[in-house]
Amino acid sequence: MNKLLIPALVGAALVCGPLALYAQDWKTITRYEKAPVKEQLTERFLKYVKEDTQSNADTTQVPSTKGQKKLAKQLAKELKKYGVQDVKVNEYSIVTGVIPSNIKKEVASIAFLAHMDTAPEISGKGVTPRVIRQYDGKDIVINADKKLVLNSYTAPLLTKAHGHDLIVASGGTLLGADDKTGLSIIMTMVQYLYDHPEISHGPITIVFTPDEETGAGIEKLDIASLGVDYAYTVDGEDLGELMTENFNARAFTVVFTGNRAVHPGNAQNSAFADNLLMASDFHTLLPRQQRPETTADKRGFIYVDEITNQGDTSTIKGIIRAFSDEEFAALTSTVQNTFNTVKAMNPRAQGASIEFKDEYQNMKNALPPAMLTLTKTAMQAEEITPKEISARGGTDGATLAAAGIPTPDIFAGMYNIHSELEYADVDVMEASFRTLMRLITLWAEQKPVASNTAQ
Numbered sequence: 001m002n003k004l005l006i007p008a009l010v011g012a013a014l015v016c017g018p019l020a021l022y023a024q025d026w027k028t029i030t031r032y033e034k035a036p037v038k039e040q041l042t043e044r045f046l047k048y049v050k051e052d053t054q055s056n057a058d059t060t061q062v063p064s065t066k067g068q069k070k071l072a073k074q075l076a077k078e079l080k081k082y083g084v085q086d087v088k089v090n091e092y093s094i095v096t097g098v099i100p101s102n103i104k105k106e107v108a109s110i111a112f113l114a115h116m117d118t119a120p121e122i123s124g125k126g127v128t129p130r131v132i133r134q135y136d137g138k139d140i141v142i143n144a145d146k147k148l149v150l151n152s153y154t155a156p157l158l159t160k161a162h163g164h165d166l167i168v169a170s171g172g173t174l175l176g177a178d179d180k181t182g183l184s185i186i187m188t189m190v191q192y193l194y195d196h197p198e199i200s201h202g203p204i205t206i207v208f209t210p211d212e213e214t215g216a217g218i219e220k221l222d223i224a225s226l227g228v229d230y231a232y233t234v235d236g237e238d239l240g241e242l243m244t245e246n247f248n249a250r251a252f253t254v255v256f257t258g259n260r261a262v263h264p265g266n267a268q269n270s271a272f273a274d275n276l277l278m279a280s281d282f283h284t285l286l287p288r289q290q291r292p293e294t295t296a297d298k299r300g301f302i303y304v305d306e307i308t309n310q311g312d313t314s315t316i317k318g319i320i321r322a323f324s325d326e327e328f329a330a331l332t333s334t335v336q337n338t339f340n341t342v343k344a345m346n347p348r349a350q351g352a353s354i355e356f357k358d359e360y361q362n363m364k365n366a367l368p369p370a371m372l373t374l375t376k377t378a379m380q381a382e383e384i385t386p387k388e389i390s391a392r393g394g395t396d397g398a399t400l401a402a403a404g405i406p407t408p409d410i411f412a413g414m415y416n417i418h419s420e421l422e423y424a425d426v427d428v429m430e431a432s433f434r435t436l437m438r439l440i441t442l443w444a445e446q447k448p449v450a451s452n453t454a455q
Contacts, residue, residue, distance in 0.1 A: 024441045027434075030196045034430060037188060038165065041429045044184040045167060046129050049176035054124035055117035055213045062220050063093045063117070063210035067124070071116050075208050078187060082194040084206060092220035095208040099193060099201070107202035108446040111231035112189070112436065113396055113407070114182030115212030118174060119418040128170040137162045140423075143171025148420055155416055155423070157238055165426040177414035177424040182234035183208065185412055185429055189436045201440045203228075209396055215359060218396040223403045229449045230371060233397040234436070236411040238387075239428045240379060243409035244367055245390040246398050247300065247321040248328045249359035252335055254282060254316040256342070257351035261312075273348040279307050279314035282342045287334065298390065300327045302335060312350065323362055323390060332356065360394045363401035363408070371406055374446070378438040384431055410435060 026032070051071045056064035063069055072093035079087045084097035093116075101107065118124040132140060137159075140150040148171050152159055169175040186206060193199060205228050211217035212235075236243055258275030266272075283304050288294060295301045300322025308315050320335060322328040336354065343352040376386040397407030413428030 024200055024444065026196075026199050026437050026441050029198055030192075037192070037433060038426050038430050040188045040191065041184050041433065042131060042165065042167070042426050044187055045177075045180055045424060045426075045429075046131070048180040048183055049127045049129050049169075052123075052125040052127075053117050053176070053210075054122075055120050055211045057120045057214045060216070062216050064214065064216065065117070068116050068210040069093045072208065072210070075116070075183065075187070079190060079206060082187075082191045084190060090220075090222075092217065093210045094217065094221055095206075096226075097206045099190065099204040099206070101201065101203045102197065103200050103202065103444060106448050108230060108443050108448050109203040109205065109228045110439070110443050111205035111207055111226060111228040111405075111407075112186050113207040113209060113231060113233045113400075114186050114235060114412075115179045115209045115217065115396065116183065117211050117213050117217070118176045118178065118180075119213050121418055122174040122420060124173060124176055127173045127176055129167050129175060130170060132166040132168065135161050135164050135166050140166070140168060142168050142421065146171045146420070150416075150421060150423060154421055157415055158423075160239075161425050161427070164428070167424040167426065169420065169422065171420055174418065174420060175422040175424065177412075177422050178417040179212065179235045179412065179414070181412040181414045181424050181429050181432075185234050185432050185436065188433055189440075192433075192437065193440075199437075199441065200444050202444045202446075204440065205231075207231075212396055215394070218399045221396075223400060223405065226405065228405060230443070231397065231400055231405050231407040232375075232436075232439070233395045233407060233409045234412050234432060235395055235397075236389075236409045237414050237417070239411055239413075239431055240384045240387045241389050241409075241411040242372070242375060242379070242386050243391045243395070243397075244372060244388050245323065245364040246360070246362055246394045247323060247392060248325070248362050249394055250320040250328070250332060251357045251359055252318050252320065253355045253357075254279075254318075254339055255351070255353045256282070256314045256316075256346075256349060258312045258314070258346075259348065259350055271348060273346060273350060275312055275314040275349070276309060278342050278346050278349065278352070279309070279316055281345065282316060282338055283307065285338045285341060290331065290334065298323050300324075300331055302331055319359075321392070323364075360398040361402050363398045363406075366401035366404075367406045367408055372408065374442055375408065375410075375439065378442055379435050381438050382431065382434045384435065 052067040087097035142148040256278035258273035262272040304318040400407040
């Protein structure tokens with residue numbers, strides 16, 4: 001089957017009538033109590049963040065760090081404990097497992113994903129988490145010596161957390177909420193289904209990936225073997241957020257080769273060529289109004305994130321990000337034209353090259369409207385107001401969507417991510433858990449679709 005036709009087929013297959021949507025009230029069936037689930041979420045999160053799983057962007061090895069291997073084995077063991085079948089940890093420490101359908105009719109199959117690694121920018125070693133019960137609305141001092149304080153200025157969404165249970169770190173490390181909140185939510189969902197076999201559900205696949213922060217882990221996932229119709233990453237932030245759009249992403253590498261062996265005193269009218277100047281000119285000539293700090297909302301950007309020099313060779317690495325195909329092409333042309341200009345300015349250069357590499361695509365066109373309607377309905381059934389957002393970044397879901405498995409991202413209760421001011425909101429995590437449970441019961445009423453792996 002042509003993968004370009006899959007989103008249309010998926011949308012047509014969904015049954016969104018009122019009878020289908022509320023066929024099973026999981027909370028009534030199980031006599032749901034919030035407090036025990038919040039405690040499970042808290043205990044799991046505290047356990048997971050103590051494992052140092054910081055990813056390393058300076059290696060091509062997957063997983064990039066040993067801590068991810070350790071956590072993968074721990075998660076696999078926990079999945080088996082709660083009855084998940086066919087649990088595997090592959091050579092790249094990708095963890096997969098299946099909760100078989102417990103209903104006779106054929107229904108859509110779904111997957112839930114979260115990633116094990118934490119951001120490369122800040123250490124994940126020696127995380128010391130602290131639980132703040134029933135937050136009173138006052139400033140939260142994370143570390144007095146380092147003047148790390150959460151307040152309405154450093155954490156604007158903190159004002160919505162009054163009365164919630166929060167978790168912070170102690171300074172010197174990030175907390176690891178991204179995405180150990182997602183791991184905790186999915187694993188708590190797995191245990192709840194195990195403890196409550198009376199909940200009817202279709203086939204559910206669980207996937208935990210390494211190196212999401214560097215984009216390297218999802219490339220090692222055998223997507224064709226998942227055998228699911230739809231998926232969700234649980235890797236979002238505030239209550240009700242449903243990420244349905246992300247950047248198109250492209251990387252570029254520019255290399256200038258000069259000739260600096262000539263004595264600078266004799267450089268004029270010689271073969272002297274300064275590769276350092278070429279790299280500097282390239283960076284300077286890129287438009288400042290298209291840099292990250294000058295763009296927001298739906299505007300894309302060009303960003304040089306590394307310039308290295310070794311002898312006569314200077315290497316520039318950067319990224320291009322844009323939501324629309326038109327702006328994506330325009331920004332790529334800007335980078336190409338800037339390179340052409342610098343090359344023309346330096347006829348004595350020994351060499352000049354530019355290379356582009358596509359990283360991920362905007363998932364927007366791959367998400368069937370009916371799937372989004374069902375997902376929003378799940379939130380509304382839990383008295384959560386859905387908020388469709390466009391992420392100025394990417395998730396593993398973008399790769400899955402491009403491969404034919406529609407995969408939006410659901411909120412997970414993480415805030416101030418990738419920083420020492422990171423915190424997790426357990427009450428929002430619990431709301432995410434309820435959303436997943438409601439989704440499971442709604443998807444159990446939806447017909448399966450043609451295989452996403454058919455050719």
